[in-house]
Amino acid sequence: MITSLSVGEADLALVTDLYQLTMAAAYHAAAEESGEMPGATFELWVRRLPPHRRFLVFAGLEQVLASLRDLSFTYEQIDYLRRQEPFRGVADSFFETLSDFRFRGDVRAMPEGTLFFPDEPVLAVSGTLLEAQIVETLLLSIVNFQTTIASKAARLRLAAGDDVQIAEFGSRRAHGPQAAVWAARAAYVGGADSTSNVLAGQRAGVPVVGTMAHSFIMSYEHEEDAFRRYQRTFPEHTVLLVDTYDTLEGVRKALADGGPFRGVRLDSGDLEELSRQTRRLLDEAGRQDATIFASGDMNEHKIAALRAAGAPIDAFGVGTRLATSADAPYLNGIYKLVEVVRGGEVRPTFKASTGKATYPGPKQVIRRLEQGVGGPTLAGDLLIRHGDEAGYGAEQRLLVPVMEGGRLLAGVEAPAAAQPGVGTADDGGLATYGVAAGRRRCLRQLAHLPPALRCLEDGDEPAYAVAVDPRLEALLQGQLDRMAGS
Amino acid sequence: MITSLSVGEADLALVTDLYQLTMAAAYHAAAEESGEMPGATFELWVRRLPPHRRFLVFAGLEQVLASLRDLSFTYEQIDYLRRQEPFRGVADSFFETLSDFRFRGDVRAMPEGTLFFPDEPVLAVSGTLLEAQIVETLLLSIVNFQTTIASKAARLRLAAGDDVQIAEFGSRRAHGPQAAVWAARAAYVGGADSTSNVLAGQRAGVPVVGTMAHSFIMSYEHEEDAFRRYQRTFPEHTVLLVDTYDTLEGVRKALADGGPFRGVRLDSGDLEELSRQTRRLLDEAGRQDATIFASGDMNEHKIAALRAAGAPIDAFGVGTRLATSADAPYLNGIYKLVEVVRGGEVRPTFKASTGKATYPGPKQVIRRLEQGVGGPTLAGDLLIRHGDEAGYGAEQRLLVPVMEGGRLLAGVEAPAAAQPGVGTADDGGLATYGVAAGRRRCLRQLAHLPPALRCLEDGDEPAYAVAVDPRLEALLQGQLDRMAGS
Numbered sequence: 012m013i014t015s016l017s018v019g020e021a022d023l024a025l026v027t028d029l030y031q032l033t034m035a036a037a038y039h040a041a042a043e044e045s046g047e048m049p050g051a052t053f054e055l056w057v058r059r060l061p062p063h064r065r066f067l068v069f070a071g072l073e074q075v076l077a078s079l080r081d082l083s084f085t086y087e088q089i090d091y092l093r094r095q096e097p098f099r100g101v102a103d104s105f106f107e108t109l110s111d112f113r114f115r116g117d118v119r120a121m122p123e124g125t126l127f128f129p130d131e132p133v134l135a136v137s138g139t140l141l142e143a144q145i146v147e148t149l150l151l152s153i154v155n156f157q158t159t160i161a162s163k164a165a166r167l168r169l170a171a172g173d174d175v176q177i178a179e180f181g182s183r184r185a186h187g188p189q190a191a192v193w194a195a196r197a198a199y200v201g202g203a204d205s206t207s208n209v210l211a212g213q214r215a216g217v218p219v220v221g222t223m224a225h226s227f228i229m230s231y232e233h234e235e236d237a238f239r240r241y242q243r244t245f246p247e248h249t250v251l252l253v254d255t256y257d258t259l260e261g262v263r264k265a266l267a268d269g270g271p272f273r274g275v276r277l278d279s280g281d282l283e284e285l286s287r288q289t290r291r292l293l294d295e296a297g298r299q300d301a302t303i304f305a306s307g308d309m310n311e312h313k314i315a316a317l318r319a320a321g322a323p324i325d326a327f328g329v330g331t332r333l334a335t336s337a338d339a340p341y342l343n344g345i346y347k348l349v350e351v352v353r354g355g356e357v358r359p360t361f362k363a364s365t366g367k368a369t370y371p372g373p374k375q376v377i378r379r380l381e382q383g384v385g386g387p388t389l390a391g392d393l394l395i396r397h398g399d400e401a402g403y404g405a406e407q408r409l410l411v412p413v414m415e416g417g418r419l420l421a422g423v424e425a426p427a428a429a430q431p432g433v434g435t436a437d438d439g440g441l442a443t444y445g446v447a448a449g450r451r452r453c454l455r456q457l458a459h460l461p462p463a464l465r466c467l468e469d470g471d472e473p474a475y476a477v478a479v480d481p482r483l484e485a486l487l488q489g490q491l492d493r494m495a496g497s
Numbered sequence: 498m499i500t501s502l503s504v505g506e507a508d509l510a511l512v513t514d515l516y517q518l519t520m521a522a523a524y525h526a527a528a529e530e531s532g533e534m535p536g537a538t539f540e541l542w543v544r545r546l547p548p549h550r551r552f553l554v555f556a557g558l559e560q561v562l563a564s565l566r567d568l569s570f571t572y573e574q575i576d577y578l579r580r581q582e583p584f585r586g587v588a589d590s591f592f593e594t595l596s597d598f599r600f601r602g603d604v605r606a607m608p609e610g611t612l613f614f615p616d617e618p619v620l621a622v623s624g625t626l627l628e629a630q631i632v633e634t635l636l637l638s639i640v641n642f643q644t645t646i647a648s649k650a651a652r653l654r655l656a657a658g659d660d661v662q663i664a665e666f667g668s669r670r671a672h673g674p675q676a677a678v679w680a681a682r683a684a685y686v687g688g689a690d691s692t693s694n695v696l697a698g699q700r701a702g703v704p705v706v707g708t709m710a711h712s713f714i715m716s717y718e719h720e721e722d723a724f725r726r727y728q729r730t731f732p733e734h735t736v737l738l739v740d741t742y743d744t745l746e747g748v749r750k751a752l753a754d755g756g757p758f759r760g761v762r763l764d765s766g767d768l769e770e771l772s773r774q775t776r777r778l779l780d781e782a783g784r785q786d787a788t789i790f791a792s793g794d795m796n797e798h799k800i801a802a803l804r805a806a807g808a809p810i811d812a813f814g815v816g817t818r819l820a821t822s823a824d825a826p827y828l829n830g831i832y833k834l835v836e837v838v839r840g841g842e843v844r845p846t847f848k849a850s851t852g853k854a855t856y857p858g859p860k861q862v863i864r865r866l867e868q869g870v871g872g873p874t875l876a877g878d879l880l881i882r883h884g885d886e887a888g889y890g891a892e893q894r895l896l897v898p899v900m901e902g903g904r905l906l907a908g909v910e911a912p913a914a915a916q917p918g919v920g921t922a923d924d925g926g927l928a929t930y931g932v933a934a935g936r937r938r939c940l941r942q943l944a945h946l947p948p949a950l951r952c953l954e955d956g957d958e959p960a961y962a963v964a965v966d967p968r969l970e971a972l973l974q975g976q977l978d979r980m981a982g983s
Binding site: 018053224 | 499500501502503504505506508509511512513514515516517518519520522523524526527535537539559560562563564566567574577578581582583586587626630633634635637638639641642643645666668669670671672673674675676677678679680682693694695696698699700701702705706707708709710711712713715716718726727729730731732733734741817821822823826827828829830832833834837844846848905930931
């Protein structure tokens with residue numbers, strides 16, 4: 012028996028930390044005795060920006076919702092759990108609960124592609140304590156990863172500007188074949204134009220592109236033979252990789268041959284100089300229409316430098332640095348209990364630990380735009396209690412309902428439709444999730460970034476203000492007083 | 498329609514870069530004309546060590562072999578490809594070839610858990626040019642990721658020593674829910690003792706452990722009530738998380754209550770000081786048997802420092818830094834064409850580019866052990882042509898056949914069996930892949946590391962010698978001369 016470790020829909024219930032399930036068993040045992048399973052709300056947010064980041068791009072909501080919709084335990088999974096040492100004394104009724112489990116809670120979320128900042132919940136899950144708890148690992152692993160990659164892609168987008176293409180090329184360096192697919196999706200939400208990953212095209216609708224590899228050239232004794240073969244197979248779509256032996260010689264061979272090609276790819280060397288010389292050769296041959304594609308250890312700084320130098324490059328392929336977000340390869344997103352409802356009493360919860368303090372209770376994020384010279388600009392966010400929204404317009408509220416009683420809200424399944432309550436007015440009624448709507452939202456919001464947040468260099472923490480509403484501060488103070496008095 | 502992006506076995510054929518499939522179409526078209534599909538060998542290796550690494554641990558072979566065995570194209574996948582713009586002019590016979598595709602090539606590989614170094618192939622794939630080419634992205638994404646994580650885990654193992662447990666706890670920060678599972682597997686191969694990821698237990702046989710989360714404590718008004726509930730549900734397996742409010746107060750509550758617990762977990766604060774005071778409280782209460790589990794932003798340097806200071810910690814939970822290999826989050830493993838067979842002529846291939854030069858032809862790696870004071874020690878490797886093995890004992894050859902004609906070699910499906918030709922004598926006949934055999938091999942080889950390679954600090958490039966056999970150098974020179982003459 013060899014283990015393929017493909018992870019499909021039916022496996023998701025066990026893609027969790029063991030303690031989620033032991034805690035669930037303890038919650039269940041308590042409820043059996045008291046006759047009541049408490050209600051709970053958890054929120055997902057980050058405490059600090061990762062290094063080198065001035066904002067984050069929320070991504071992965073679609074997979075969160077699909078996972079919540081599909082989550083269930085198979086007979087084999089329950090059988091496996093029963094045989095694990097800690098579960099041996101646990102009552103049968105707990106495993107019956109798992110076997111009937113469906114997520115029936117409520118979810119509020121920021122729409123995909125929304126720019127966000129520390130302390131702002133991007134996702135709020137309300138339901139029974141058991142159901143809201145056991146999805147923690149799954150939700151964090153989806154959101155942390157896709158948000159990490161989308162946020163990196165947005166930096167590449169800022170570096171490249173609007174008229175240069177960015178293709179995600181990092182599948183071979185992603186964290187496994189499956190992460191490659193999600194990385195491609197998240198990169199697209201964050202502003203990349205395409206991916207080389209075919210499954211991301213078939214399943215998630217990301218545009219797929221490709222050129223050719225050195226091995227293709229090397230499989231022929233003469234470079235020209237390899238070029239000719241590719242051109243004959245793909246007369247309208249050939250992008251010739253010209254750097255296997257001598258880059259400019261490769262360009263000359265491509266031109267001399269007279270075969271059709273759409274463009275050339277440079278994958279090594281001094282890309283500024285080589286792209287200029289390549290452009291000159293192409294132009295002299297009357298191939299003003301041929302494009303120059305550049306790749307090879309690309310990142311946002313190299314792209315910004317090549318753009319600033321005026322290198323005539325039409326598209327960048329970015330692999331490793333994008334698919335692994337190599338300079339900030341993880342996000343410390345956390346999923347914290349903010350409210351428990353037990354015996355009719357609603358108790359906001361929070362952590363008082365130094366440096367890890369949190370605000371109690373379910374929250375909402377309010378965003379203010381200012382009219383600037385170049386259009387609207389992000390002017391500051393406000394963290395308020397959920398329930399205090401009334402004073403703010405729907406277009407200012409970042410968290411919107413996306414699931415109620417375990418059902419996707421009407422309208423959110425139609426990504427192209429403008430539905431009241433899904434998407435904010437700022438997004439022109441775009442759907443709350445999905446790659447196309449998420450990407451459009453992200454690009455629109457990137458255009459709203461103030462200059463300090465557009466900057467790609469490290470430096471002082473940007474002065475983007477996330478203020479806290481006095482009513483929320485009062486709630487925290489009340490809870491602190493209560494704790495001190497108890 | 499919402500996209501769940503679960504990636505199962507049947508999806509693997511499209512988890513690839515588009516150009517693998519366009520190149521395949523070009524190879525196919527050429528073969529249709531010439532009447533011959535060339536043969537090829539590709540090898541997978543790294544050019545340089547990642548930052549902060551002095552050796553690497555090969556992992557993922559089991560998933561490589563399972564993927565090669567299972568790889569096929571479904572009707573829907575072929576239909577998707579046919580509708581993609583570049584494929585519109587491609588002959589039907591190519592899609593018929595895909596629809597009949599099974600991998601029928603040969604694979605040689607290092608056994609899982611083998612320590613290796615730059616320039617050493619860990620995997621060699623021989624077959625038709627088409628079949629050996631299209632698996633590139635899949636194989637690289639498996640090996641690059643699992644090797645990255647196993648190599649990080651080995652550093653944690655070196656830091657912790659042999660008598661302290663390491664649990665992988667990073668599922669929530671891994672690159673998606675699926676990477677979480679593979680990270681857990683690879684961490685175990687590299688020397689971790691367990692994981693919190695339940696699916697890694699069910700599917701790959703990794704031991705699964707867990708404690709409890711802050712949210713469990715916070716869901717009760719009083720810490721003691723939370724402790725008591727857990728103890729009643731898991732009387733024999735409770736590890737109490739004691740740091741939610743005040744760590745030592747938490748330990749006192751655990752002891753005062755009199756309820757059963759196996760140990761306590763410290764997740765914040767000065768772990769050296771807190772572990773000493775916790776140990777003292779436990780010992781004073783006669784609980785010498787109770788264990789101390791420490792977690793919270795752990796890495797190999799913190800573990801080494803706590804061990805050096807004599808902190809009485811029995812087990813470490815390592816999350817983010819392990820599951821993402823945060824200080825070196827990717828491996829630049831490459832998969833390069835080293836030989837083409839066309840028209841009966843065998844042509845070794847290589848890349849001559851400056852800084853990216855490679856040795857032509859299929860290779861073998863020979864390892865020498867020296868008898869040191871503390872036992873055998875790695876004394877240097879030798880890169881030779883595959884076929885020049887005769888002068889070396891089987892126990893010195895690192896690459897062994899694992900697949901022939903698309904079939905797993907007899908014996909390698911039985912992980913516990915010692916089979917001639919699978920595993921090296923150094924490994925006592927352990928199977929070539931699988932978590933249990935891989936982990937034992939890795940631990941054995943870690944014990945063979947010379948001091949310079951055991952060091953966890955950055956510094957001069959370690960002086961581990963990978964020499965090149967004169968016959969291989971001569972082959973390279975011959976190819977260079979031939980190129981210069983052509």
